[in-house]
Amino acid sequence: MNTITKNSTSCLLILFCFLLTSQSFGQKSFTKTGSIYFSAGSSLEKIEATNKAANCVFDASTNKIEWGVLIKGFQFEKALMQEHFNENYLESTKFPKATFKGTVSGFDPKKSGVQNVKVTGDLTMHGVTKVITTDGTINVKDGKLDVLANFSAALADYKIDIPAVVKEQIAKVVKIKVSASLAALNK
Numbered sequence: 001m002n003t004i005t006k007n008s009t010s011c012l013l014i015l016f017c018f019l020l021t022s023q024s025f026g027q028k029s030f031t032k033t034g035s036i037y038f039s040a041g042s043s044l045e046k047i048e049a050t051n052k053a054a055n056c057v058f059d060a061s062t063n064k065i066e067w068g069v070l071i072k073g074f075q076f077e078k079a080l081m082q083e084h085f086n087e088n089y090l091e092s093t094k095f096p097k098a099t100f101k102g103t104v105s106g107f108d109p110k111k112s113g114v115q116n117v118k119v120t121g122d123l124t125m126h127g128v129t130k131v132i133t134t135d136g137t138i139n140v141k142d143g144k145l146d147v148l149a150n151f152s153a154a155l156a157d158y159k160i161d162i163p164a165v166v167k168e169q170i171a172k173v174v175k176i177k178v179s180a181s182l183a184a185l186n187k
Contacts (some may be wrong), residue, residue, distance in 0.1 A: 014064075027184055029145050030057045036069050040155075045169035046082060049074040056180045058145060060109040065119065067178065069102040077082030089160050090126055098125040100132075107138055114139045119149055126158045145182040152176065 022036040034054035041047035071092035076082040086092040102121015120133040136149030152173045155162060162170050 027061075028057055028059045029182035031055070031180045031182050031184045032070075034067065034178065036067075036074075037177045038074075038174050040171045040174045042169055042171055047170060048078075049076045049082070049085065051075070054178070054180065056147070056178075057185070058104070058147065058182055058184060060107070060145075061102045063107060065100075065102055065104050065121070069098050071098060071126070073095055095126050098123070100124075102132075104136075104138070109140070112140045123153065125153070126160055128158045130157055143184065146180070147182060148177075148179045150175070150177045 007142045032055050033052060034056040035050060035052045036054050037048070037050045039048050051069050051073040054067055055075045056065070056067050058065045068070050071090045072086055074082070074085065076085065090130050100121055100123050102119050104117050106117040107115055117136050117138055118133065118138050120131065122129050123132045130149055130153075132153070134149050134151035136147065139146040139148075152175055155170075156172065162172075
């Protein structure tokens with residue numbers, strides 16, 4: 001093989017590797033099976049629910065992330081809690097969806113492994129939008145992104161009223177955990 005062919009082959013191989021690396025996270029990643037868990041109980045009452053059908057899209061080229069979840073998709077241990085949650089507190093017929101639109105900082109799409117990141121954006125729930133900032137992680141592994149974040153939300157900030165009768169049973173600040181495994185979005 002002559003020198004020109006060797007150099008051409010080497011250049012093509014390097015270019016190919018660069019394209020594979022940049023395309024693996026240069027595009028959007030998403031899931032329809034993200035998980036959102038919350039705990040709103042007190043020492044008197046266990047109140048927990050999970051929704052495993054949250055949508056999440058992350059664009060590594062812009063560091064923009066969006067979440068969307070249907071309120072009626074939250075599953076509780078007790079059917080009565082689920083009914084009260086949808087009808088009285090979150091009013092899911094009037095406000096069917098919660099969303100988060102934000103930006104991730106501290107993420108390097110070229111690095112594998114767990115990366116600590118900061119997420120800032122607008123959380124819209126119960127018709128109210130508030131800016132939140134929280135720490136999270138993104139694990140880059142095998143062409144997928146595993147995202148995880150924990151944060152809290154005060155019910156009063158989102159105009160979620162708690163009747164006096166159950167005021168001691170429900171936490172004023174809800175603990176929320178979001179997690180998802182994102183795969184490349186094929187166009």
